[in-house]
Amino acid sequence: MTLKKSAIAAAIVGTFVSSIANSKTLTWEDTFDGNSIDTSVWTYDVGNSGWGNNELQNYTDDSDNAYVEDGNLVIQALKNVDGSFSSARLKSHGRLSYKYGTIEARIKLPDMDAGLWPAFWQLGGDYGQVGWPACGELDILEAGMAEALEAGVVNSEISGAFHWWHESDDYTGQADYAQSQNLVEDFGSSTNLTEDYHTFGMTWTPDSIIMWVDDEANEIVSIGTDDPAFDEFQQQHFLILNLAVGGIFPQIYDNSEITAPMPAKMYVDYVRIYDNDDSSYSTELSVAADTAKSGNLGIYGDSDEISELLTFGTDTELYVWNNMVSQTSLDDGDALEFAVATGEWFGMGVWMHYDLNLMNYQNGHLNFLMKTTTEESIGIGIASTSGGESWIDLSTEGNSFGLERDGQWHQVSIPLSKFGLDFNTINQALMVRGNAPTADFTLALDDIYFSESGAKTAPATSFSLYTETTDTDSTFELGADGNLYIWGDTLAETASSPYEGSESLAYTSAGAGWFGMAFSPDSYYDLSAFDNDTATLNFALKTSSTTAFKIGMKSGSIDDVEQKWIDFTNGVDPYDFARDGQWHQVSIPVTDFSDEVDMSNVIQLFELLGVDGEISDIEIDDIYFSGGSGSDDGSDDGSDTGSRDLIAQATVTTSNEIQSIDNAIDGNRSTRWESAHGGDSAWILLDLGKAEALNTLSIDWEAANAAAYTVQGSNNSTSWTTLASFNGGNAGERTDEYALSGDYRYVRLYFTKRSTVYGYSIWELNLTGGSGQDSNISATSELQSADLAIDGDSSTRWESVHGLDNVSLTYDLGAQQAIGTVSIDWEAANAATYSLLASTDGAQWTNIQSFSGMSAGDRKDLISVEGNYRYLKVDCTERSTAYGYSIWEIDTF
Known part of the structure; x- marks a missing residue:
């Protein structure tokens, strides 16, 4: 998004005959007619890095900065009380891209005098592999340029631009070509950019690209692209819409020099892509659902668990970064084995030749076999083009995810919910790193694969996170469903005086200058039942500190995206909270979160954050959701008539x-x-x-x-x-x-x-x-869904996460009934030791039969029950293999 015109660009652009076809077929559009931004198409860039242009704003995903209103996408720049600015930058990266055709957007711009920089543009799909400008950039609309500000025509002057990496006998390096036109003076428009909507378009063919406004005859800038030097413009591109504040385009670099009226709103009525109906080529449209991988996707190995295997040299490359000497060849099919020496950090990565779309794996697992004897912490990472990189440590002091350091093979299975990145744009499928070890060691990996998302836990009417007395239909069990994490050891426990029961969460700052904690599940939760006008997040809160803090929730996998914070500030605390050192009950409407949090895909259930210093005391208790619109008993209104x-x-x-x-x-x-x-x-x-x-x-x-x-x-x-x-x-x-x-x-x-x-x-x-019986099944651990054990299909199976011995599976038959026999059809990874329990109420359990000393292999256990029960529980305590537990089918008769 820069306006430069290099001499070499002008020389190589050349001339061509413009030929724009009138006939076009609509291929895709977003008319922003819904109530919210379509997250299957758009995601966000966030942060205040300056974006390579010395921009002044902080880009956010806040609903204050980007929202849908009256059939428009509204991108709004705001000036904050401290004089800083916030805005939004939306992109279709990893969700929608296209090559060739005609694209247009109907947009009304804010007053840009002075310092605003709105844009509608696109980048090449290989941005994650080659970077900028080698990916190519096409700026269909830019406005707010310094020259127009100086001339007093900033609200009618528009620019189109091309940026690419040029290689030829004459010149190698960055190339830029841009031109500007005046909407009123050059094209005779009766309105400027701020007074009405105007249509900004681009006609893209294999031979040329023409940018125009309102009518294809109103050409802003054009370029011939049939030369091999323009390869960047012969590939798929993704879309970007943003409203920047300051930077190199308006040449304003100080907040105090921004004089444009605030709030500033950029209205986008629609974005459309057309096929040009040319027999020699057609528009190539790619949407995420069409490129998404499925099944057990292998990175390396020959396990029967892998249904599709990526190929080194074609899909991926293995790069050793430092201090990992390979002991095997990729071509021989053996395990990947590396020697690591003392004294230097070690690391390697499996780099993708393209962005890998793992949208179907966000709630799945990264699985691999690992063999080592080192006691060093081993970092396991994944990286994405659109959402950064994320790491999990396999540690002897923390969660090992199944790894044992005895020099034998062990199955490691890491929930992908632990990684904060964009699963639509994976550019490093696996990374391994560690600090300089104190002794030489070897590290081996094999059968590396991703398994697809499992079923989400979906509480229906009430859901407790931390309570001893509030009766709810569903409970978050610490240690089984996830954990309470103190971020960066920023909070220390203090003496408590519980609101209810015998325990509460009582903390004081630990001296880090900030503090934070969260209830984080091991897999995503579907809280859709609480996305209504009456549901609330409830908790008891007590503090006498004046330090500001926030209560938050987060959905999705990308850091700082789909996260909403509610500010608690001394003197203006919301929800009638008072800082008097006494307990107060707080009820936050879930709708206060759901404008930015996808309640069907929640990964942080309750968060506390303070960034303005230390807090002397804060105590939290009795945390639960209420007002869900679902039903746990399956009866809805008490009847099930089939209609x-x-x-x-x-x-x-x-x-x-x-x-x-x-x-x-x-x-x-x-x-x-x-x-x-x-x-x-x-x-x-x-x-x-x-x-x-x-x-x-x-x-x-x-x-x-x-x-x-x-x-x-x-x-x-x-x-x-x-x-x-x-x-x-x-x-x-x-x-x-x-x-x-x-x-x-x-x-x-x-x-x-x-x-x-x-x-x-x-x-x-x-x-x-509607069936007369409402049965359901759940497990304390799922690598493959528990539902597969009661689906009537003996080719599908429930599978627990590998490496865990204490796992239970609970089968709710929907109503108390006579049971003569229970059949458990085990897959080879069965239980060496387990018990079958039965219950009428899900609380008091009868031990029907216990098993021990069982060997691995497919088997069917037929267990005589002869009683009336509603609930059955398979309580496993010892595995027969190094994997998890696996059941084809459970039947009763």
Whole structure:
């Protein structure tokens, strides 16, 4: 985002004949018609690094700086009380990219006099591998330049620019080419950039790129790109929208010189990408759902667990950074073994040739075999282009994640929820590092792979984090579900005087100058049931300190993104809290968090942070969520007639979308789901959470309907049964209704033929049904979901995290019933020692039978029960293998 015109750029641009086709087909659009920014398309750059341009603002993901309002994306720059500035920078990196076609955005800009720098631009998709400017940069809109400020025309002057790395016989190095035009004087517009919306576009072909405003004839800048020196512009690019404050473009570098009115708002009505309908090329659109990996994705090894293996030299490269001498060859298929010497730090990384899309693994695991004898801490890391890098230490004093230092192979399994990065843009699939060791050692790795996300814990009506007396339906168990972490040893425990029970969290600062703590689960939580107007986060709080602090929650995997803080400041504390050294009950509406926190994907359940000095005393107790809209007993209103609304409990996803699927399940026929244009294959998937008896499906189509599709059911999302089919429809609004039968957890609408040249479009989607029995299953540890043990499919299995002996699996049959026999069909990784327990209330348990001394291997245990029970528990205490526990199916009869 710089405005430079180098001599070499001017020389090599040359001339060409402009040829812009009038015929175009809409391929993708975001019209910002929903209630929030579409996170499947947009993510954020955050921070105040200056962004290589000496910019003054701090970019945030706060809803104050970026939000949707009246069909517009609003990017808002704010001046804070201390004179600093905040704003937002949105990007589609790792979520949406394209090559060739016509792109346009309808935008209204704020008053830029003086110091604002709005932009609509794009970068090459290999940014993470080659950096800038070798990735190429296309600036479709920039405004606020210093020359325009000096001339008094800043609100009508616009610029387009190209930046790339040029290599030729004449010149090698950074190249820049840019031109500016005056909207009013050069193109005769009756309004300037701030008085009305204007359309900023770019027509991109294999031979040329033309940037324009309002009409393709209003050319701002153009360039011929058929020379090999312009390879950066022959690849996919991702989009960026931002509003900067100060920097090299306006040439303002001091906060006091920013005189533009604040708040400053950049309005974006829509962004659209068209295919140019040219027979010699077409627009190539890539969305994250199409590039996402699935299954057990291997980095290295030949384990049967690996379903797809990345290839060294094609997908990846192994780079030794320092002090790790390889003892094996990548070509011989043996384990990776390294010799590490004393005296120097050690490190290596598995670098990607492209950004690897692991969006399906955020709640999964990084698994590998490791063998070593060293007692040194070993850092395991992953890096992403869009979200930085993150490390976990395998330590003898902390969590080893299954590693033992005895020189034998051990299975290590690290929850990917422990890594704070962007899983859509992984550029280092594995990194290993450590400080200088005190003795030589060897380190070996094998069978390195990622396993997909497991099921999230989803509390329904009430959920406790830390309480001894409040009765809730679901509880966060410290040590089993996650832990309470003190950040950086910044807080020390002090004497407590609990609000309830016998314990509370009582702290004083430990002298670090800041303090923080969080309840952090080992896997992501789905708190969607609490994303309503009545749910609250409740806790008791006590302090006499005047030090400011914050209470927060966080979702998602990217540091500082999808995190919301509530400020507690002396004299203006919210929610009627008082700093009088007495207990006060605080209830924060969950909606105060959910404008920035994705409640379906929470990874920090409760956070405390202070950055303005030490705190003398703070005590917290009785922490719980209440007001959830779900139901733990599955009975809803006390009955289950087979006509219950199953959409309400479903997680609904699509293969792609221009307009959100939420629009098809909101009960509003004026809004609609719309798929991407130009492709026949698309799907909608409903995950009902458990097998339900299906009754009626209704699809209310907009004119762009499906000419052919099938309705399918499944209990494992792999094997599908056709429930209904349709073929031969014409374009036009219609409603399809089907009477369905069978018990299924997953329902998929699989579209195979469009009736128009556009995508598929549905006003409303409805599904009713409901089984008379509501069974569910949970486990204290999941590498593969516990649901797979009761899905009726003997080819799928529950698997616990490797390396843990004490694991239990609890099966709620939904109602007390007579049980004669329990069948447990174990996979080879069975329990050497375990007990089957039964209960009527889930609290008092009867030991039905215990087993010990069992050997590894597939087996089926048939256990006589002969009683009336609702709950069964398989309580495992000793593994028969080095892995976890694994069960194909549990049945009762």
